[in-house]
Amino acid sequence: MQLPSSPRRILTRRRLLQLSGLSGAGLLLNGCGAPLYSRQVSKVFEPLNQRVEELLLSPQTPAPEYAASAVQPEALLINSFNGTPQIDPDTFQLTVDGAVNSPMQLSMADLQTMPLTTMVIRHVCVEGWAAIVQWGGVRLQDIAALVQPRPEARYVYFESADDYYESWDLPSALHPQTLMVYQKNGAPLPAENGAPLRLAAPIKLGYKHSKWVTRITFTADLSERQGYWEDRGYEWFAGL
Numbered sequence: 001m002q003l004p005s006s007p008r009r010i011l012t013r014r015r016l017l018q019l020s021g022l023s024g025a026g027l028l029l030n031g032c033g034a035p036l037y038s039r040q041v042s043k044v045f046e047p048l049n050q051r052v053e054e055l056l057l058s059p060q061t062p063a064p065e066y067a068a069s070a071v072q073p074e075a076l077l078i079n080s081f082n083g084t085p086q087i088d089p090d091t092f093q094l095t096v097d098g099a100v101n102s103p104m105q106l107s108m109a110d111l112q113t114m115p116l117t118t119m120v121i122r123h124v125c126v127e128g129w130a131a132i133v134q135w136g137g138v139r140l141q142d143i144a145a146l147v148q149p150r151p152e153a154r155y156v157y158f159e160s161a162d163d164y165y166e167s168w169d170l171p172s173a174l175h176p177q178t179l180m181v182y183q184k185n186g187a188p189l190p191a192e193n194g195a196p197l198r199l200a201a202p203i204k205l206g207y208k209h210s211k212w213v214t215r216i217t218f219t220a221d222l223s224e225r226q227g228y229w230e231d232r233g234y235e236w237f238a239g240l
């Protein structure tokens with residue numbers, strides 16, 4: 001039997017909603033109910049072309065998560081190349097811009113209105129230590145759904161308040177376990193760990209997880225400045 005012409009697209013959208021956790025009600029920034037948000041999500045991802053649809057459809061094996069009892073609070077060493085910037089969370093604004101339809105600034109209050117995802121994962125530093133940590137925050141793919149990356153977006157840049165910078169491939173940035181976090185081990189994120197907002201994910205080495213993120217930029221090209229450690233010889237993809 002011939003299937004109707006667009007089953008793949010329908011599947012894609014449904015799968016995307018599952019993957020992004022956007023199918024449930026209650027995560028609307030404007031409080032108008034799920035249908036609007038779902039509409040917005042499909043609007044985002046329809047123009048995002050086959051490449052993005054495929055990476056969201058292809059089985060992205062989730063990285064292992066652990067029981068909360070496995071957390072090793074003392075094992076997460078502070079690793080900061082340039083001190084600890086002090087950022088007032090009440091006036092903080094995350095800029096999200098670049099190759100997107102709707103660039104925006106998000107306050108911590110805005111981010112805390114979005115669905116909170118927590119995960120207990122292993123943080124691995126290239127310097128030879130690791131720690132099981134619980135992180136809580138917002139999926140980067142949910143932020144992407146708000147700003148609507150344009151089809152040419154292939155990379156995501158992260159700027160930090162301590163002059164650290166990073167770049168990620170789009171598939172890794174849209175991975176369901178890639179979060180912008182504001183909680184560590186069930187408490188507000190401490191300043192030295194990147195407050196008010198840092199990246200966390202179990203799929204890449206520690207240096208990819210920018211602390212004190214102030215700006216997220218979707219772009220078509222990888223700049224010559226790839227990342228603070230990458231520009232000093234470390235691997236760019238840095239997958240685990």
Ligand SMILES: Nc1nc2c(c(=O)[nH]1)N[C@H]1C(S)=C(S)[C@@H](COP(=O)(O)O)O[C@H]1N2
Nearest residue numbers: 077078079080081125160164193206209211
């Ligand atoms: N802005 C910024 N982010 C950063 C770093 C940094 O120096 N500045 N160090 C990186 C490295 S090498 C690691 S291992 C982790 C350490 O995170 P932690 O200090 O919260 O343990 O942060 C990463 N993110």
Ligand SMILES: [Mo]
Nearest residue numbers: 125126206207
């Ligand atoms: Mo690290």
